[in-house]
Amino acid sequence: MKVQLPSDASEANPRINRILRLPEVRSRTGLSRSSLYERMHEKTFPTSISLGGRNVGWLESEIDAWIDARIRESRPIQ
Numbered sequence: 890m891k892v893q894l895p896s897d898a899s900e901a902n903p904r905i906n907r908i909l910r911l912p913e914v915r916s917r918t919g920l921s922r923s924s925l926y927e928r929m930h931e932k933t934f935p936t937s938i939s940l941g942g943r944n945v946g947w948l949e950s951e952i953d954a955w956i957d958a959r960i961r962e963s964r965p966i967q
Contacts (some may be wrong), residue, residue: 895920904953906948906949906950908938908940908946908947908948908949909946909947909948909952910923910944910945910946911945911946914947914952917952917956918955918956920950926934934955935947935948935951935952937953940941
């Protein structure tokens with residue numbers, strides 16, 4: 890299957906946005922499955938993306954940004 894890239898995709902921007910599956914997201918965040926879905930419902934956690942069928946994943950960049958924000962919130966500026 891050939892994948893058509895958007896016209897703005899270029900070799901000058903080699904950033905690859907990985908899709909993380911549930912076990913990896915749980916490992917990185919330390920949250921349970923039910924906590925992840927509860928926070929998604931509350932709009933306080935990145936939403937999953939459909940991978941087809943019953944498969945979902947999360948964008949690595951969004952999970953990393955969420956973790957970075959939690960770190961910033963827990964460390965007040967002195």
